[in-house]
Amino acid sequence: MPTTAKDSILNLPNILTLLRIAAIPLLVILLLSPSREAGFWAAALFAIASITDWLDGYLARRMGIETVFGKFLDPIADKLIVMAALIMLLPYNRVPAWMVLVILGREIIITGLRGVASTEGLVIPASNLGKFKTIFQIVAILGLLLHYEYHWFFAIDLPILTVNMHNIGMFYLWIATIITIWSGVDYLVKFSRVIAK
Known part of the structure; x- marks a missing residue:
């Protein structure tokens, strides 16, 4: 059928x-x-x-x-x-506006370039940087959503067993932002080379 x-x-x-x-x-x-x-x-x-x-x-x-x-x-x-x-x-000031601008700007630009490339029948190979970017973004956002301090091990209120999820989120967001810029530049270079050919 x-x-x-x-x-x-x-x-x-x-x-x-x-x-x-x-x-x-x-x-x-x-x-x-x-x-x-x-x-x-x-x-x-x-x-x-x-x-x-x-x-x-x-x-x-x-x-x-x-x-x-x-x-x-x-x-x-x-x-x-x-x-x-x-x-x-x-x-809520949980994330710097410039980081959001960089992340969203990269996505808009790369999506637009992929659209241009596909209409011309061009294939630009993807790198693993995009996958790493996504993983770090997910972990960062989870931390930023949780935001507050959490106690592990049956809620025992000891400083050594307390974790600040906002700080964890920001740590991974910095990594995600760096990889976002890196992967964006990498794609732009590949796009330029393919277009030049």
């Missing part, structure tokens, strides 16, 4: 991607409050969404149902949820 356009779009990996996009408004609503509880649930939702980012790609390859729609939508879903989280954290 031939596969219809509807069947090629509404498969499990693509549904997971669509659910990730559908989670964005809920994430935004949760982050309207700076409370500890709202941050915890926002972090839980963001973590689940991040797991589906890995899972949808794995399932698409495993099930042999990679589609053009999925390849287009998956990176957009990733960028949208990262942008939503970072922008919603700005009013």
Whole structure:
């Protein structure tokens, strides 16, 4: 039986991607409050969404149902949820505005260049820097969403067993920002070389 356009779009990996996009408004609503509880649930939702980012790609390859729609939508879903989280954290001064500008600016520029390259039939090889960038962004945002101090080991209130999640988030955000700039420059260089040829 031939596969219809509807069947090629509404498969499990693509549904997971669509659910990730559908989670964005809920994430935004949760982050309207700076409370500890709202941050915890926002972090839980963001973590689940991040797991589906890995899972949808794995399932698409495993099930042999990679589609053009999925390849287009998956990176957009990733960028949208990262942008939503970072922008919603700005009013609470949990993240420097210039870092958000660098991260979002890089995504917009590279997405635009990929669009230009694809219309010209050009393929620009991706590097592992993009994967590392995404991993560090996810860890950073989780820390920034949790924000407050947490006690480990059955809530024993000892300084040595206390961790400040905001500091952890900022540590990883610095790494993510550096890799973001590095991967952006790397892509621009590759784009220039391909265009020059």
